[in-house]
Amino acid sequence: MMLRSLMLWAVLAVGLVSVPQQARADDASKEALVRELLDLTGASALGKQVMDNMLMSLKGTPGVSSDFITKFSELAKPEELTELVVPIYMKHYDEPTLTAAVRFYKTPEGKKLIAAMPAITQESMAAGQAWGADLARRVQSATAQ
Numbered sequence: 001m002m003l004r005s006l007m008l009w010a011v012l013a014v015g016l017v018s019v020p021q022q023a024r025a026d027d028a029s030k031e032a033l034v035r036e037l038l039d040l041t042g043a044s045a046l047g048k049q050v051m052d053n054m055l056m057s058l059k060g061t062p063g064v065s066s067d068f069i070t071k072f073s074e075l076a077k078p079e080e081l082t083e084l085v086v087p088i089y090m091k092h093y094d095e096p097t098l099t100a101a102v103r104f105y106k107t108p109e110g111k112k113l114i115a116a117m118p119a120i121t122q123e124s125m126a127a128g129q130a131w132g133a134d135l136a137r138r139v140q141s142a143t144a145q
Helices: 002-041 043-059 066-075 078-092 095-105 108-144
Strands: none
Touching (some): 002 043, 002 078, 002 095, 002 108, 043 066, 043 108, 095 108
16 A cells, blocks of 8 residues: 555656646747747847937937947847847747748748848838927927917
């Protein structure tokens, strides 16, 4: 009876240990897919582009010193942003979706989409800034009446 109880506990213990190990293996596989997707899409390069645009707009902001901008530029590391984004992708995408996305971005069409992304981002930001400036002028005009 004692041997049977020990064997039962051993089986349960192995089952409890193997579940977290499988979950860790699944997480590692999913994380690898997320990182591959981020690499394929150039997400860190886009993060740097956004940061550079932000720094350019800060240069014209009253009260923001050149020392601040220099130090900000020195300390900002796109790979830190990647580390923050990986868990977000893992939370919102399952492994089959990530696999399909990676597969797509390796195709000629996917590569073409990625190649245009920096220009699209740059032009979209410029359009957004122009829209915001125009909106601000219209609001000022409407409130001045």
